[in-house]
């Protein structure tokens with residue numbers, strides 16, 4: 512029996528259908544899909560790659576298994592964040608999982624922004640094709656020249672000129688901007704002057720990919736991997752003109768929007784990381800039972816029982832914390848949820864990294880090779896200790912929330 516507390520009965524059946532599709536349709540094609548990426552120009556899709564991906568997406572869509580992440584919207588299933596956690600965990604178990612159900616980063620966060628804060632025109636032009644899975648998007652905040660974990664440092668200039676804004680500056684680590692299907696960037700820019708309140712100097716603007724003046728300089732590598740065709744791109748903007756109506760909500764509202772965006776996005780990453788940890792523990796156990804050394808199964812050697820038990824306990828603790836953070840999000844008070852999201856944002860990648868590393872060890876040399884997905888998964892999860900806020904920044908938030916309890920005490 513699987514624990515699914517917080518899940519309504521009707522959604523249990525839906526989760527089972529997602530699990531079945533992942534097991535029967537997606538996982539069997541994962542290796543072939545990865546091999547296709549390696550062929551020819553890795554930044555373009557081969558015919559077969561498109562066939563696999565679009566075939567799976569159509570199948571998911573036909574079955575109504577689509578856009579689960581839209582938790583509180585009429586367009587989605589109306590899942591709670593707690594319920595969505597169980598779905599995201601399953602999708603995290605295979606690299607294609609999230610995209611097949613149109614639930615992948617950074618699109619979900621960007622769609623959330625457009626849905627909550629976008630104008631009718633933005634919704635028609637960008638949200639609709641994103642919800643349909645026809646295009647993809649990127650979120651451009653981080654900049655090479657400034658410490659971007661403090662987003663008040665963001666410095667890309669955005670100056671009003673007639674009916675346009677003109678953007679200048681550089682962004683990097685723009686995940687997904689390498690994908691030829693990426694048609695739009697949600698971009699954090701500086702519209703205000705230094706003498707304005709710190710959190711009112713920035714804005715978010717919708718920039719169509721391919722606008723004149725945009726140059727993709729290079730793909731940033733993660734431990735030597737460029738993550739093609741998704742990519743984490745380094746992009747230069749030189750006098751990029753964007754219609755003024757592309758500014759979301761108005762000047763100075765960037766932080767308000769980014770808070771709305773990053774909460775759900777962060778927790779989705781954590782949910783998938785727990786799925787990745789589960790998948791690694793399963794591989795570790797199967798390997799430990801199927802291989803022998805010194806006359807015994809690997810499971811029976813050395814401290815391997817303890818290692819597997821520790822991994823199981825840590826995953827369970829991380830999952831419960833994730834569900835607690837999700838529950839806080841469902842209460843509708845983003846401020847109260849924030850320290851819980853920060854806690855899981857530190858704990859989930861740390862747990863997943865530990866479990867994946869132990870699985871690598873159980874596989875011996877094969878564990879670090881291309882013959883399992885473990886090495887690739889480890890490098891991906893390692894980046895989560897930086898992306899969407901480095902650990903230290905989240906620990907700072909957790910400690911501040913903790914101390915506030917006592918500094919606000921009446922003496």
Ligand SMILES: Cc1cc2nc3c(=O)[nH]c(=O)nc-3n(C[C@H](O)[C@H](O)[C@H](O)COP(=O)(O)OP(=O)(O)OC[C@H]3O[C@@H](n4cnc5c(N)ncnc54)[C@H](O)[C@@H]3O)c2cc1C
Nearest residue numbers: 650651652653658659660684685686894898899900901903
């Ligand atoms: C694979 C990957 C994908 C990414 N995708 C995106 C994306 O799609 N869009 C996007 O905009 N960005 C993206 N990022 C960027 C990511 O969000 C930033 O790297 C992150 O916010 C940190 O900013 P920085 O790199 O400028 O580090 P810095 O701000 O320079 O921080 C460096 C280090 O300083 C230390 N530090 C910072 N603040 C504190 C503190 N308060 N206390 C103690 N120590 C501190 C931490 O150790 C931190 O890691 C991605 C990054 C990676 C690696």
